[in-house]
Amino acid sequence: MKILLVLFLLALTQSTAYAQCEFVILVTTGNKEDAGTDARISLSVSTANGKKLVIESLKPWGQKGHNNFERGHTDTFEGRGKCLPSKPCRMLLESNGKGNKPGWFVDKVAFSQIEPNLSVKQKTFKVNRWLAREESPGTLFVVVDDCPK
Numbered sequence: 001m002k003i004l005l006v007l008f009l010l011a012l013t014q015s016t017a018y019a020q021c022e023f024v025i026l027v028t029t030g031n032k033e034d035a036g037t038d039a040r041i042s043l044s045v046s047t048a049n050g051k052k053l054v055i056e057s058l059k060p061w062g063q064k065g066h067n068n069f070e071r072g073h074t075d076t077f078e079g080r081g082k083c084l085p086s087k088p089c090r091m092l093l094e095s096n097g098k099g100n101k102p103g104w105f106v107d108k109v110a111f112s113q114i115e116p117n118l119s120v121k122q123k124t125f126k127v128n129r130w131l132a133r134e135e136s137p138g139t140l141f142v143v144v145d146d147c148p149k
Helices: 002-017
Strands: 020-029 039-046 050-053 074-082 090-095 104-114 120-131 141-145
Touching: 020 120, 050 074, 090 104, 090 120, 120 141
Parallel strands: none
Antiparallel strands: 020 074, 020 104, 039 050, 039 090, 090 141, 104 120
16 A cells, blocks of 8 residues: 555656646837847746746747737747746846847746646746847846846
8 A cells, every 4th residue: 555655646746747837928028219129039937946948939939920029019928848846036038139120128028837737837027128239238138037046
């Protein structure tokens, strides 16, 4: 009987560790002149213990045929992936700096993880800066780190 209990608990732990979650990401482009971009945008969010969700390109997670990252707009991206064990507190947002007018002014990124039991983990990352070589600070990425020090 003890062996069955141990096997059951082990199976339960494994299934939770590899559970698939739904992710909804809202990206708001600022309302500044030339704030929009056609560049490829990637996103990585991580927990305080370093567990990550990496999205190489947000475009496939977006609405097909929609022109993302336009001035003053909020775009929705949805996809599935391995659940993060806790709420994320760190974000890396990156532009490849290519395309027509590659500079981009990002207002914020709101992240939601919807778990199989329908509980939700949410975090909004305030960015409020350019991802552009020609605008200060002159970089194509931003890290927002709200993890406990």
